[in-house]
Every structure is written in structure tokens, then in C-alpha cells.
Amino acid sequence: MKLFEKIFWIITGLMICVMLSFGTCLCADYTYINITNPFIRKIPVAVPDFKDLSKNIDEKDLGKEAQRILIHDLDFTGYLKVMDKGAFLEAPSKTGISQAEINFKNWTSIGAELLVTGGILEHNNTVSLQLRLFDPFKSHLLVGKVYTGRKSDIRKMVHRFAGQISYQLTGKKGVFSSKIAFVSTVNKHKEIFTCDFDGYSPAQITHLKSITLSPSWAWNGKYIAYTSFVRGKPDIYIKNLKQNSGFVVGFKGINISPDWVPGKFELAACLSFSGDQEIYLLTGKGKIIKRLTNSWGIDVSPAFSPDGSKMAFVSRRSGTPQIYIKDLRTDRVTRLTFDGHYNTSPAWSPTGNKIAYAGSIGGHINIYVIGLDVDSVPVQLTHGTGDNESPSWSPDGSLIAFTSNREGISRIYVMTAAGGDQRRLLKLKGAQSEPGWSLEKVTD
């Protein structure tokens, strides 16, 4: 009996120990970073030089390029801080890039909470890129991928991995596959352009030699809607980007401010054929489904909630332009903005719980964000730097693109959702304005 009891307690004790250790492993689940936290501390991440895997001459340059792109991507997020190479104690490009080859103490001792290593292999113009994300404090590989393709695909590969990093840390793939559409002046005309989320690869997509405005991406990235004066008056054009075909919404009067319904081939727009500017719901081919607003005076600039159940819009029904929200299921309309006499350009955050807009106070226009609760107070994100308008959210709700003339000429700027890290996205000849950020994945 005594022996049996002894054994019993030993086994129980062992089991308890095992369960405890097992339990701590379970608890080591990652708490996602709240990317909309305004007081977020940037997480230090180390990105040492990449390793040439086959000593091919081109690999060094390709490796440097890939490293540069990745550092730019991580910086762009607003919640990561890429560490200075001078602080590094170890060079994985020499000592090795896989988990077994890394001495994590060399990284934790300099405060790197994240580590990315890369290896590049080039052969006959085909490139193979290995990327690994580690948690040095847990000596743990978080995600590792190998990408293969042409040299010209390096940028895309790195963006994909940046998306993987984002997914690990925030639960969302982030912005790295998204694109931004915007308006730029070309020889006194206004045309629509697109570029990557980071401002690279700008491309002109309309050549109408007229005034073309207000680009809006459809949810699947296949269509862009915009307003153009090419036929002498403002009409909405729905363009299929790949097939170079499309539809026109050209009723009498003005046809402006298109915004797509999430997940459907439908859009809302402001049409004035009835003699008054009202918002209508249309099919993707331009046929009216129904009228959404019913008040004398300007109703313009629809913006759908991410689940498509509500629509924000601008209305002058109370005497000055303010932002209202219509519940599309109950048809109830409530007013959102009460501060200031001029609030326009609503943009609904993909997180669903707040709206960015342009408010004019004292003759200056700035970007504000307001929550959807009854007692929500607007927060001003831009201050004392010219006029800032036309906000557009990134697909994960972490960043806002907007138009700013703080340099004297109108340019596209980007900032975090809390208003930090305000920087210019790109600089083309002429003036840029009206950014429209696509959803996560735009079909290539």
C-alpha cells in the first residue's frame, strides 16, 4: 500500500508538473498589437543583412534591395521600429539564418523583440528568397517562407512576407498588397492614377484630357468608379481595369461621388436629375435600384460601413454641411457631427467603429476622427499645416491617406490612425489629391 501510494503521488506530481509546463506553452499565445492605440510603443525589430546562398555575384545586390524594401515596409506600418545595424552583435549573413544557427542572446541583449533573417539564391534569372521572422525572447520561429520567381518579382515577394509579419502581429494581412488610386494633374487636366500602397510604381489609368475626379475602388479591386467631365458634364464612369471596358452613369444634371457597396457589384452615388442632389443606389452597370436620401438640399458623398449595413453621407438638411448615418435596414437617419459648421468627406474605418472626415473650423480644413457611440468626441488628427482633406483608410484600418497642401502644392500624405508619422506618399509632376485606398488584395 505504501509503495502504491508513493508511486501514485509521484505520478500525480509529475503529471501536475507536465500540465503546468504544457499550460504555460498554451498561454504563450500572441496578444495581438492594437494598431489603433494612439499611445502605442513601436516594437523594435532587427533586420540584418541577407545572406547570399550560392555566392552568385548578383545575390548581393538583390539581397540589399530585398532588405531595403522590407525595412521600408516594416517602417510603413507605424507600429514597428527598425533598429540601427550598428547595434548588431551577430551577422546571420555569415553565421546562418535558420533557427538552429542563431544565437538569440545576441539579439535579446540589444533589445530586439523581433528578428527577421533572409537568404537569397539566384540562378539563371530565377530568384529564391527565404525569409524568417523570430521572437528572440522566446527563441521561437514565428513564420518562415520561401518565395521563388523572377528578379522583377522581388518587390512583390517582400510585400507578401511583410503581410505575413503583419498577420502574425495583428491578425490582419495589412496593407502590403493594396493599392491607392488618386487624382493628378497632367498638362492642366486631371486624370486618375494608381500606385502601390507605398507610393511605388505610379501608373496613369485614364487619358481623358478633361477633369476627372473622385476615384473609388470596388471591393474586389477589379473596377474603379470615378467622375469625369469628358462628355461636357460630370458623369460617373465605372471602369474594368483589366479589360479596359466599363459603364457610364450619365443622367441629366450632375452624377458624382461614387462609393461601392462592400462585397457587391453595387454602388451609391449623388445624382441630381430630379432637380435636387440626392443619393441613389445603383447596380455596377449603372442602373438605379433605389433612392437612399430624401431631403431637400445637398445630399452627397456616401460612405458604406464595412459590413454594408449602414451608410455615412453629407447633408445640408440642418442648414450647414454635416455628416449623417443612415441605417439601411431600418431607414433611420441620425446625425453624427455637431462640432463646427462644415463637416464633409466621410470615410468609414474598416474596423467598423469610427469615421474619419474633413472638418473646417476657422477657415482651415483638418482631418478628424469620431467614434460611433452617442457620446463620442471628435479627435483632430492634423494641426496647423495647411488644408488637409479627403481621408481614406488603409484596408486594415491602421493608416489614413489624405490630401494636404502643407508644402504649398496639393500632395498625398499618409499617417497612422492616431495621426502619427505624417509623411508624403509620393511626388509626381503637377498636383496630387483625392486618394482612394483599395481593399487588401488587388488583382494583378
Added chain:
Amino acid sequence: MRKRVCVNLTMVVLVAGLFFTVSCAKKAVVSTPAETQVENAQPSGAQNGLSAEAIAKQEAAKQAQLAKEAEIKEKALREAAARKKAEAMERFVNQDVHFAFDSAQLTPTAQTILKEKAGWLEDNMSVNIRIEGNCDERGTTEYNLALGERRALSVKNFFVDLGISGSRLTTISYGEERPLDPAHNEAAWAKNRRVHCTIK
């Protein structure tokens, strides 16, 4: 008795004759100057020996001269009228109507200008016009396109109320896209908040 009648008769005849001679003499005096004038106008010296052809030629030349003078007068009158018309049209096209910030209401000044324009439209019934609404650069592109249209419609409705046929009036809004003054100050913005009428 007979002698007295004869003497009376003779006296009557004599008096009557006197009257007639005097009046005839007057007539003769009157007629001469005109003839003399005509004669002086002929540089070639109107001698009684001039042929009918020459006289006709002189007559034609005189008529041509008169016609030329008349034509010059008429042309001057036409030009003056055309200038006046052009001025009125220029005034119609160049004089814009302005608005307060974020407003599509017609100020009293605006209404005065529009009444004049309506008058011109009535004088020129064959003309159709386009009414263009504009805004200053502040505020969003889309809202300004809508506001510009409301300004254009304000003007159109004013014309229609004064009796101008709506079918002659088209409206369009350019929002903030076509500023008159590209500067970024209050003076420029005030200039840009306008409705402009052009002839189609």
C-alpha cells in the same frame, strides 16, 4: 353819262393791269437765282451748248457722291449699333454673379445684375445660354460640385421667374475645378464663388 362809265372802266383796267405787271415782275425776279445757282455748280460752266449725255453724267456723279455719303453715315450708324450690341453681349458674358461662402442665395447685387441679363436675353430671343456654377477651393471636391450646381440653378430659376424660357437655359457645375484666381486668399476665393453665363 357814258363818258363817266368809260373813264371808270379805263381806271379799273389800268389798276388791274398795274397789279398784274407788278406780280409778273416779281415772279421773274424770283425765278432767276435758282437758275444761277445750278449754273454755278457746274465747273465746266453750264453753257447752253452742253449735251444731254454730259448733263446725265454730272447728275450720276452727284447721285453717287450723295449715295456714298449716305452709305458712310449708315455704316457709322451700323457700327455704332454693332458696338453697342457687342458691348451688351460682352457685359452679359463678362459680368459674373457672386455668392457668399457655402451659399447659393442671390444677393441684392446679384439680382440687379441678373435683371439686366434677363433684359438682354429678351432682346436676343434667338440666343441660348449655359449657366456655369463655381466654388472656391475650400471644402471637398464633391460637395463643391453639388454647391456649384445649386448656384447655377438659383440663377436659372431667377431667369425663368422673369419670363425667360427654361429651354434656352442649360446649367452645369464646375465645383472648385475652374477658379478664376488661383491664389489662396480671401480675395481670390470671393472672386471664384461665382456663376458665369456663356452663350452656346
